[in-house]
Amino acid sequence: PDTGCLSIIVLGASGDLAKKKTFPALFNLYRQGFLPPDEVHIFGYARTKLSDDDLRDRIRGYLSHGKDNGEELSKFLQLIKYVSGAYDAEEGFRALDKAIFEHEVSTKSSEGSARRLFYLALPPSVYPSVCKMIKLYCTNKSDLGGWTRIVVEKPFGKDLASAEQLSSQIGELFDEPQIYRIDHYLGKELVQNLLVLRFANRFFLPLWNRDNIDNVQIVFREDFGTEGRGGYFDEYGIIRDIIQNHLLQVFCLIAMEKPISIRPEHIRDEKVKVLQSVEPIKEEEVVLGQYEGYTADPTVPDNSNTPTFATVILRIHNERWEGVPFILKAGKALNSRKAEVRVQFKDVPGDIFRCQKQGRNEFVIRLQPSEAIYMKLTVKQPGLEMSTVQSELDLSYRQRYSGVTIPEAYERLILDTIRGDQQHFVRRDELKEAWEIFTPLLHRIDRGEKKTVLYKPGSRGPTEADELLQRAGYVQTHGY
Numbered sequence: 001p002d003t004g005c006l007s008i009i010v011l012g013a014s015g016d017l018a019k020k021k022t023f024p025a026l027f028n029l030y031r032q033g034f035l036p037p038d039e040v041h042i043f044g045y046a047r048t049k050l051s052d053d054d055l056r057d058r059i060r061g062y063l064s065h066g067k068d069n070g071e072e073l074s075k076f077l078q079l080i081k082y083v084s085g086a087y088d089a090e091e092g093f094r095a096l097d098k099a100i101f102e103h104e105v106s107t108k109s110s111e112g113s114a115r116r117l118f119y120l121a122l123p124p125s126v127y128p129s130v131c132k133m134i135k136l137y138c139t140n141k142s143d144l145g146g147w148t149r150i151v152v153e154k155p156f157g158k159d160l161a162s163a164e165q166l167s168s169q170i171g172e173l174f175d176e177p178q179i180y181r182i183d184h185y186l187g188k189e190l191v192q193n194l195l196v197l198r199f200a201n202r203f204f205l206p207l208w209n210r211d212n213i214d215n216v217q218i219v220f221r222e223d224f225g226t227e228g229r230g231g232y233f234d235e236y237g238i239i240r241d242i243i244q245n246h247l248l249q250v251f252c253l254i255a256m257e258k259p260i261s262i263r264p265e266h267i268r269d270e271k272v273k274v275l276q277s278v279e280p281i282k283e284e285e286v287v288l289g290q291y292e293g294y295t296a297d298p299t300v301p302d303n304s305n306t307p308t309f310a311t312v313i314l315r316i317h318n319e320r321w322e323g324v325p326f327i328l329k330a331g332k333a334l335n336s337r338k339a340e341v342r343v344q345f346k347d348v349p350g351d352i353f354r355c356q357k358q359g360r361n362e363f364v365i366r367l368q369p370s371e372a373i374y375m376k377l378t379v380k381q382p383g384l385e386m387s388t389v390q391s392e393l394d395l396s397y398r399q400r401y402s403g404v405t406i407p408e409a410y411e412r413l414i415l416d417t418i419r420g421d422q423q424h425f426v427r428r429d430e431l432k433e434a435w436e437i438f439t440p441l442l443h444r445i446d447r448g449e450k451k452t453v454l455y456k457p458g459s460r461g462p463t464e465a466d467e468l469l470q471r472a473g474y475v476q477t478h479g480y
C-alpha cells in the first residue's frame, strides 16, 4: 500500500551526498506535501556520535537555499531523528529498528502497515554489510503490509566482475523490485523527455535510423576539475564516473527500439537489448585526456593515467543503426559546462541550392544548463536574393515554460522510490551489460596500455578528440 507510516532512513547521514542531495531533495518533497508529517519520519544513521539536534544543525545550511523558509524548515527538521552505529554492527541496527518501530506504532494512520525506505548515501564497499544488517535487523516485519526498499548510488563496482559480485551479494538479500539503483541523469527533465520526443512525434519516427542520421553525439562537459574529490576520482576516472552510467543511459533512450508500452519493465527490456547490440569498442575510436595540473592534487599519484576526459565511439550492430557512430564524450576542466545530445542528419541528396557547406540538419536536446530542444535547418535568407542560411526552430524551456519550476533529479527519483516506480532506475541486467561494454577498455587503461594525453584546463579537450569526431563523419555546422 502507498499510504500509512513511512520511514525514510538515510545511512551515511552526515556525508556529502546526504547533505548536498538527499536531505535537500527530501525537504523539497516535504514542502510540496509529498511527505505528510503525520505519516513520515526521517532517520539519519552514521558512525559519528551526534544528537538529533547536531544532525539537524549540520544539514540546515544545505536546505535553506538562501530563502527565508524558516518555519517550514524547522518543522521539517523536527521530523529527523538520529541513530549512531557502525555499518556492520548488530547493536546499531537493532537500535535503528527500535527507533523506526516506535515511530510506526505511534503513527495512527498506519493501521499496521509500514513502509521502510533505506537510502544508502555510502561508499559501495559497505553496501554488502549494510544490506545484510538491514535484512537481519531492520526489515519491515508488519504482517499487515508495507514494504522495505533499498536505494543505492553508483559506483556499482569497478568492472564487470566486481559489479556482478556486488549485485549477487545484494541480490541474495533483497529481490530486484526492492532495489533502486540511482543514476541521477534519469531524473533530469530532458532525459525523461527523450522517450516522449522519440515516440510521440510523427516527425521523428521515419527519420530515426541509419538512412537519415549520420552520427549522434552525447556530450558532457564541466568547466571545473576534480576539486576535493581527487582521491575518489583517481580510482574511477571519467569513463566510470560519467560515461558508463549517465551518458550510456541517455544513449539507450536515443537508440533503443520502441517499447511495447511505457511500463518500466518494457522500457528496461528495450534498453538491455540495445546495450547487447553494442559492438566491442575499437582502440582507434577512443581518445583519453587528462588535464594539466590534475596530479597536483595531493590525493592523486604523480604518475596517474586516469582519464579526466574521454571520447568513445559506440557502434550498434542492428538494422536501425549499422554504420552510425554514437560519439560519447565527457570531460572535466573544459571551457564550458554543458550536457547535450546532438543528432546530425545526412546531407540532402542532389542539393539544388548547393548550401550544404553551411551545415546539416541537426536535432539538439540540451539537458543542461538552460534546458532546450532545437532543430537546425536551412531557410531562405530573408530579402531579395535567393540565398540560404542556417537557422533554428527553438524550444527554450526558460521562455516557453517560464513559470514552471523544473524539479531536481533527486527529488523526482526519491518520490519514485516511495511510489514504487522503477522506470528511472537501473536494472541488474542493464548494469551488467553496461559493464560488459566498457570493461575491456577500462582494464587496458588500468594496466597503462591505453594512455591519456594532456590537455589545458579551460580548453576544448585534446585536439585528438576533434580529429576523431571528424573521422567519424561529424560536420561542424554554423550557429549554436
Ligand code: BG6
Pocket (backbone or CB within 6 Å): 222, 241, 242, 339
Ligand atoms: C556525478 C559525478 O555522478 O555527476 C560527478 O560523480 C559529476 O563527477 C556529476 O560532477 C554531474 O552531475 P550534474 O547533474 O551536475 O550534471
